[in-house]
Amino acid sequence: MKEKNDYKQAKRYGMVIDLDKCTGCGACMVGCYSENNVPFKADETNKLDSINWIRIFKITNDKPYPETETCYIPMPCMQCDGVGKHGHPPCVSVCPAVATDYDYDTGIISQIYTRCFGCRYCMAACPYHARKFNWWDPVWPADMEKYLNPKVSPRMRGVVEKCSFCFHRYQQARDKAYLEKREELAENEYQTACAEACPTGAITFGDLNNKNHAVYKLKNSPKAFRLLERLNTNPKVYYLTSKKWVRRAGDNYLTHEEPGKIKNNMKEHH
Amino acid sequence: MNETPLIPAGVKRCSKWQFSLWMAAATAVLLWGVYAMYLIWYKGLNQTNMNDAYGFALWIWADLAVIALGGGAFFSGFLTYIINKNELKNIINLAVVIGFICYSSALLILAIDVGQPLRAWFIFWHANVHSMLTEVAFCLSCYFAVLTIEFIPLILENPRLDKKPFLHHLSHNMHGIMAIFAATGVFLSFFHQGSLGGVAGVLYGRPFAFREHILIWPFTFFLFTWSAAAYGPCFTILVTKITELITRKKLVKDNVIHLFAKISGWMIITYIIAKTIDTIYWAFVTAPGFGFTLMDFYASSTYNIGLLFAEIVICGFIPGLILITKRGRENSFLLMSAIILGVIGVSLNRWVMVLQVMAVPVFSFNEWYTYMPSWQEVATTVLPVAYGIIVISLAHRYLPVFPQEKELNPID
Amino acid sequence: MFPFCFEWAWDISHIVFMGGLWYALSIIGAGMTFAIVKSVFDCAGHDDQDHGHH
Ligand code: SF4
Numbered sequence A: 001m002k003e004k005n006d007y008k009q010a011k012r013y014g015m016v017i018d019l020d021k022c023t024g025c026g027a028c029m030v031g032c033y034s035e036n037n038v039p040f041k042a043d044e045t046n047k048l049d050s051i052n053w054i055r056i057f058k059i060t061n062d063k064p065y066p067e068t069e070t071c072y073i074p075m076p077c078m079q080c081d082g083v084g085k086h087g088h089p090p091c092v093s094v095c096p097a098v099a100t101d102y103d104y105d106t107g108i109i110s111q112i113y114t115r116c117f118g119c120r121y122c123m124a125a126c127p128y129h130a131r132k133f134n135w136w137d138p139v140w141p142a143d144m145e146k147y148l149n150p151k152v153s154p155r156m157r158g159v160v161e162k163c164s165f166c167f168h169r170y171q172q173a174r175d176k177a178y179l180e181k182r183e184e185l186a187e188n189e190y191q192t193a194c195a196e197a198c199p200t201g202a203i204t205f206g207d208l209n210n211k212n213h214a215v216y217k218l219k220n221s222p223k224a225f226r227l228l229e230r231l232n233t234n235p236k237v238y239y240l241t242s243k244k245w246v247r248r249a250g251d252n253y254l255t256h257e258e259p260g261k262i263k264n265n266m267k268e269h270h
Numbered sequence B: 001m002n003e004t005p006l007i008p009a010g011v012k013r014c015s016k017w018q019f020s021l022w023m024a025a026a027t028a029v030l031l032w033g034v035y036a037m038y039l040i041w042y043k044g045l046n047q048t049n050m051n052d053a054y055g056f057a058l059w060i061w062a063d064l065a066v067i068a069l070g071g072g073a074f075f076s077g078f079l080t081y082i083i084n085k086n087e088l089k090n091i092i093n094l095a096v097v098i099g100f101i102c103y104s105s106a107l108l109i110l111a112i113d114v115g116q117p118l119r120a121w122f123i124f125w126h127a128n129v130h131s132m133l134t135e136v137a138f139c140l141s142c143y144f145a146v147l148t149i150e151f152i153p154l155i156l157e158n159p160r161l162d163k164k165p166f167l168h169h170l171s172h173n174m175h176g177i178m179a180i181f182a183a184t185g186v187f188l189s190f191f192h193q194g195s196l197g198g199v200a201g202v203l204y205g206r207p208f209a210f211r212e213h214i215l216i217w218p219f220t221f222f223l224f225t226w227s228a229a230a231y232g233p234c235f236t237i238l239v240t241k242i243t244e245l246i247t248r249k250k251l252v253k254d255n256v257i258h259l260f261a262k263i264s265g266w267m268i269i270t271y272i273i274a275k276t277i278d279t280i281y282w283a284f285v286t287a288p289g290f291g292f293t294l295m296d297f298y299a300s301s302t303y304n305i306g307l308l309f310a311e312i313v314i315c316g317f318i319p320g321l322i323l324i325t326k327r328g329r330e331n332s333f334l335l336m337s338a339i340i341l342g343v344i345g346v347s348l349n350r351w352v353m354v355l356q357v358m359a360v361p362v363f364s365f366n367e368w369y370t371y372m373p374s375w376q377e378v379a380t381t382v383l384p385v386a387y388g389i390i391v392i393s394l395a396h397r398y399l400p401v402f403p404q405e406k407e408l409n410p411i412d
Numbered sequence C: 001m002f003p004f005c006f007e008w009a010w011d012i013s014h015i016v017f018m019g020g021l022w023y024a025l026s027i028i029g030a031g032m033t034f035a036i037v038k039s040v041f042d043c044a045g046h047d048d049q050d051h052g053h054h
């Protein structure tokens, strides 16, 4: 909630996920688990108290064979810019202890684990269910502890965590650039683990404000849309699809409404 | 000192063993709750049936409900000390005791509900002034201090304590400036009752909860304050009636009850009209703007449209109409029905504004979320009830809670 | 909560919110101080008289 820094050109890191390419293999999830030391349970049957920073939803068009179609939607934290594009995501202003914050340099929403006291108000606020609570103390099978990523702090019981767009990788890249006396990061210097893990190249990551980054062009494609856009959450994760029904499933529409043809009627405010 | 009795002069109380038995029963329930509380603090929130979709559940409802029901304290303080409705002096003590119980319970439940209780002070220290929850935490704690201050003079009126000159004067002096404390209490209550409504109303990611704003406050802010003032008195009257039933004597004169009921009735009617307008605007303007129809929010078998009807008509207009008519509130059956419906109504509203918000799917491809509290959650929610019974029993036995008791029940 | 906490900013939100809070706390504090101090004086003044009358 601090004042806006006036960096000359702020970044808006974002992602474009091509749903036509996603096969639902789950490599992004595995990559994320190991990159970010995400804890798991011995029995993961109940997904409602599992922790995952990116997870894959499977949707179908509800039509009988042979018209049945399936689509997989990988969903990280959408890093919402929020109402009015002023760094006011649904989950940030609600946190009573400033344990989650909007970073004006990158547009990334942070989560400060040692500050969070677990009231879970942010979880109630996030329509994407991107926020996960540590219902248990994290435990890893004995040998696995040796493989934890030393760049990412593990979390404790009783706090909320969520996708950070691998912020530690951004920090590392910045450090390197600083030592090399550079201002700017190259596109491939900062990439998220999920984008790197995806075998079909469905996930593209970069600065949405930078005309030279792939995401800039992709997000302006006619196939692009965002999930639950009508709520004015302003997500920085875009999706591409060539299928009408997928596009329609990505938001809520009254029967007569057509996706892409709706005027946003909400006023912008702080 | 031993010659001064503990029990106030001029009133009759049940025998010691009868009282002990009663207290033992309440304490047993209390201990069950304390055990559950210990489990939760020791083992963590995995002892509950909450999950990532239901991050707010039974406890948050319990919090909102007890605070609404405890609203009788600030509203009677407002009526007595600020508008000078002097008759209400005869019921305000009880309202304060109830308020004290409700608010201490709410604070306790919050302390159980957070994942890292030892860090709970961060909400004050690292306060985010933009969060409704911060405002709730601050006003709640401050108002609890006010309620304690309002409760102290009553405690000091116990004959044995009153003997001590300092305490005697303290009680007298605190009474003298009670209007100031009451006014502060009203100010604080206005904001925290409202902020509790704001907690849901600001969630623009949750179309079921989100409401349009006036300045920085969503409509639910005003509706919550209003409904607490409207329905809080119903709970105060209900507890009075229950106490009268258990002690088998009349404790408050009818004209006092009727006056309080009448004010409550008018508050309920005006509130429910405002609530109806809010609901219509939300159903036909706000929600469609997000792509939802009203029936999308009531498409589950648990959360069906009957709930809305029950809240607005059965537990809103009906008790309101009964209480504003002289015939209605003076008929004891109708009066009792109205206050019970009122208490259910406000609890239902709080339930809907917490649990239904979590249950409604926001993604078009999601199912409704379901939740059933674990026994630990139930036990810790019952704990405040047992605690309340204990405090009211002690207060009634040893303190002059009801100023009219002597006159209504002369002992010869 | 205090100006020395690092998330504090001298902006309108903090001034209004914390202003309201400290205002309410001061009234509560001043009221209680007054009642206690006055009681101490009342006790001293009435030491050799009968207690128990308002
Ligand atoms: S997806 Fe959820 S957690 Fe992520 S920024 Fe948006 S509201 Fe916050």
Ligand code: SF4
Binding pocket: A094, A095, A096, A097, A098, A099, A100, A115, A116, A117, A118, A119, A120, A121, A122, A123, A159, A160
């Ligand atoms: S759970 Fe943590 S991050 Fe979320 S609102 Fe509460 S304190 Fe803030």
